[in-house]
Amino acid sequence: MTQAVATVEPQYFMLPGKARLSFGGDEFVVVQLREVIDPAVGFDVKAALQVQAIVAALASLDMDGIADVASTHTGYTIRVRPEDLDPRDLIPVLIAAHQKAIAGRGEFAPTFETSIIEIPVFYGDPVTEEVGARFRDRHPSPAESDLEFVARVNGFDTVGELVDAHSAHPFIVTFTGGVPGNAESLQLVPREMQLRVPRYLSPRTETPAGAVGHGGNTTTIAPADAPSDAQLLGRAPVPVVDFGNGLGTDGSPLLLPAPTVMKFTPIDASGFDEIAAACAAGTYEINRADIEFDLQAFAADRLAYARALVGELQ
């Protein structure tokens, strides 16, 4: 039986660097720099930084009619008000932005303005250890603690070495998903130094607020008690989301919007209690510095550049 059906094929536009653009209905433009991912390997830092550079370039144009832009590790989504900006008109704008982010050299080198924030972490704190202990039946290696497991699969002899690796070099937030404040970040280190770990077999129904977790090659700080399948490393005493008072420099509710760079600093139980009390009293001063992230300088020597960023902190 043959039936005459008018078929409409999906329509795509390729941008420089093999990024794929398509329209999400009449209000959204979706661009993907990477279209597939191996959860065991995780995300490519270079692509995630290119996304941030492109999104920053777009924001600097201050175009009327853009209602929303959200980035991920692999791409970004733009929401437009079609009455003010025809989404089709974004194609040439994005071709130019991608060209610059991918081929930029010298004075055209891609950069973006952001800040670096120091986040104190009580690694191996009793609260997350206790939660982890209650969910061993969902863990890929129930005989070990989360920290022991992450250390072992990354070739460290001790948990201390893992903590050193996790806190020595900064991370950059390149995706907020699931709930406000859930800042998924990638470590600014060479590919072979990325910490990679399988996630829980099924998500824990509990994760304490402030828990620092690692899954695949991303670290997150849980904004609130919620289910999660990340391996628990410790806990941060600083709240990362606050709709009442606002934590961002611009008064936004988030402490760690993309592309904030985070430097984790190990603290002990007394350090945790002291900072938590200061946060509750509103007297905690966050160690933060404005930076300009330079993709070309980072690519030239990742570790040296990461150290230089950390050097900007007090």
Add this chain to the structure above:
Amino acid sequence: MITIVDPGVRTTVQDLGRAGTMAMAMPPAGALDQFANRIANALVGNGPKAATLETALTGLTLTTDTDCTVAVTGADVDVLVDGVTHPTWTALWLPAGSELRIGEIRGGAHSYIAFAGGIDVPVVMGSRATDLRSGVGGLGGRALRSKDMLRIGQRTRAVEEGRHLPMRLRPALSASEEIRVVLGVGAHRLNPESLRALTEREFRLAPDADRVSCSLVGETLEIAEPEDPEDTRRPDEVPLAFPLGAVTVTGGAPTCLLRDAVPGRGALAVGTVITPDLDLLAQVKAPDEVRFTAVDIDSALRLRTEHSDFVRTAIRAIA
């Protein structure tokens, strides 16, 4: 003050929703059926930004301690004031001490109850809409419960009881809706037969729909296998800031992401419902039938303009 006697299946404070919060994983929220919400406000003389109550299916019962004008739009329901049936899409007088109840539902899924003056709850990130996921907006960021009390804002102008939207301009609710989508994002990563099935087969609403998503039951849609069997990379593991109305494939079933959906992973987006048809999607319920029709971006933008013109015509026609 109005007092919730029984919140029914799910009642939340909603409005136009939020823009500019996608990057922080805060959903747009807002009325699932924007047309019904807009008309409910217009009927009682409110501006477009006023907050209304959105209630799923039936059962909402509330009382008022002040005289007010209300209108119920959206689903085809019995509107009962102290037990007496009144019409939908019509401004009604609700005297102090009376009880309003959403009774039998014959068609559709969501009703909007607008009060002259609007529901007065604090504005969070530019909107009064309840964001159930972040727990903000509306009343305490949650669905309403019995004994909850809500203030009504200052009425801006008096309207006459009986004002209504003419019959010919009311949506024809159907248990079989055609929903138009723009294919894209990861559509090329579906098996070609599955991509065809998406727009050629009929699907039925599954019973677990909420404000985040509605999943559909029908032919299983398959993601194409990689050419190299050793390739462990997957397209549905890629995180995505999903467009509002994204049609995603999770576990072989298509799912439409609604106004409370946030960026995430674990689903392959293959298309997006066009804005006017999100209102239709708000009014289907299990086991209603949905057929997806693919439209290109040019048609999607033309249909949007036509719909905007229609909304303006409808507001002008309220008499």
